[in-house]
Amino acid sequence: MAQAAATDHLETSTGLDNRKLLMWLFLASDCLFFGSFIAAYLLYRGRSVVGPYPEDLFDIPFTSVSAFILLMSSVTMVLALAAIQRGNVRNLRIWLFTTAMLGTLFIAGQVFEFTEFNHEGLSLSTNLFGTTFLVLTGFHGAHVTVGVLILLSLFVVSMRGGIQQKDSLAIELAGLYWHFVDIVWIVIFTLVYLIQP
């Protein structure tokens, strides 16, 4: 216990917390990860020789609602952080759970969308659009799923009294990951769904 307390107050060579530094490094590397899939989608856009094509499948009103849900989950996430930074554990739990539920709703929407597309004949091997679109949005969905699991884990820990004001960094790190997933969707929503040559 005394050792753990001593570790909490170790000075680092940067003067910054190494855990937060590591999270930002991870997010910077994830830019390259998603950049590769977005580049592949843009590179092969309009080169499918067989259907179905994006204009046959995309349901913009539906995807807009999904985008709105994920965007609002970023607001609830940052409200969770604001709550714990002020020592309000009750509000932390409310906002954490709300964020996890909004994330789950987004995933449910994506599962529905993929199922509908599959019924229309789109799969990973149908055409270039199917391959690049499903890999890009599928990996994003996997990131959201991991985020929801992290949020639910933190919610359970907080219900057991394991998160206090001094532990706000844990919430901030989860928040950084969650907001990153949101900004990736901001890019995907515009480049993939709204801009169709």
Added chain:
Amino acid sequence: MTLAEYRKKRGEPLIREDADGAHDDKHPGALEYVQIGVILAIITAAEVGLYYLDLDFTLLVAMLLTLSVVKFAMVVLWFMHLKFDASLFSILFAGGLALAFVVFGVAIAVLRGSLT
């Protein structure tokens, strides 16, 4: 000289991210977060509205990309706190983003012409 010593020499505060109440003074409050959320929702609605307007394609792309960049910047600066946190975090993230832009921008430019 370590970065911590450099920051101290320049008069920048050493931030202990895990210290009690370390964020209270430099991060916005709940009201400001909600206000930003409302702005983001309005921009999203504007994007969808633009999609349905019969605009010139180049103009549409320019407007959608601009709105997207604004949303991206607002989330990164306020919700991810880059506006308030140490500049090293901004440098790291901007570095990754810039590298992705350059690498994949060049890849698209080079490969697009070779695809038939």
